[in-house]
Amino acid sequence: MARSTRTNRSPFRVFHTVGLLTAGAAMLFGQHLATAQDAGDTGLAQTPLFVSESNPPLNMLVMGRDHKLYYEAYNDASDLNGDGVIDVGYKPNQIDYYGYFNNNACYEYGNDKFTPVAAATGDKKKICAGGNRWSGDFLNYLTTSRMDAIRRVLYGGTRVIDTATSTVLQGAYVLAPTGN
Ligand SMILES: [Ca+2]
Numbered sequence: 001m002a003r004s005t006r007t008n009r010s011p012f013r014v015f016h017t018v019g020l021l022t023a024g025a026a027m028l029f030g031q032h033l034a035t036a037q038d039a040g041d042t043g044l045a046q047t048p049l050f051v052s053e054s055n056p057p058l059n060m061l062v063m064g065r066d067h068k069l070y071y072e073a074y075n076d077a078s079d080l081n082g083d084g085v086i087d088v089g090y091k092p093n094q095i096d097y098y099g100y101f102n103n104n105a106c107y108e109y110g111n112d113k114f115t116p117v118a119a120a121t122g123d124k125k126k127i128c129a130g131g132n133r134w135s136g137d138f139l140n141y142l143t144t145s146r147m148d149a150i151r152r153v154l155y156g157g158t159r160v161i162d163t164a165t166s167t168v169l170q171g172a173y174v175l176a177p178t179g180n
Contacts (some may be wrong), residue, residue: 012032019085052147072175073144077109090141092126100157100169106133113168114139147172 074080080087080095087095096103106128107114114134121127126137148171151157161168 068145069150070145070172073097073146073149074141088139090104091139092124092155094136097137097140097154098145099144100148100152100171101136101139101143103137103140107136108132109134143171145172145174 025161034114041120066116072095074087075087077086090134101107101114102116104125105116106120106121108117108119109115109132116136118128120135120137121129124137126135128135148157151172158172159167
């Protein structure tokens with residue numbers, strides 16, 4: 001009777017033991033995989049699979065090539081600061097005028113160019129008192145054409161002199177209207 005019982009339980013034990021061994025092996029293998037993932041050794045793609053890494057990204061900029069690029073950037077007919085009101089005239093307390101000049105520097109004119117000589121003062125850092133100093137912010141308002149603004153955005157402006165010790169930017173040539 002006892003022998004009979006052993007014979008009946010033996011296949012179950014073998015099956016149970018094999019199951020435990022398989023489960024243990026699976027746990028160890030899984031732990032090994034987890035360790036490999038922790039080490040960053042999985043080689044997963046870091047970019048979308050449909051994007052070829054051999055081609056550099058390209059951007060295309062489409063813009064008009066007409067005379068309007070030489071219009072003034074600040075034309076008294078635009079809402080520059082987005083408050084719903086057309087901005088007429090120079091508004092240094094509300095608007096920082098974009099252009100080749102530093103908004104917070106004072107310039108002096110000589111040798112056919114404006115040269116920064118001091119920092120501006122006042123709450124907005126735009127006041128240049130004394131001497132023949134010009135506010136950079138005001139010069140931007142007066143002189144910036146749309147072409148100048150685009151050139152500065154795209155590549156920092158047109159450099160007519162660019163050495164280790166001197167950099168001079170030149171505004172776009174704007175033809176004066178005939179009859180004036
Ligand atoms: Ca406005």
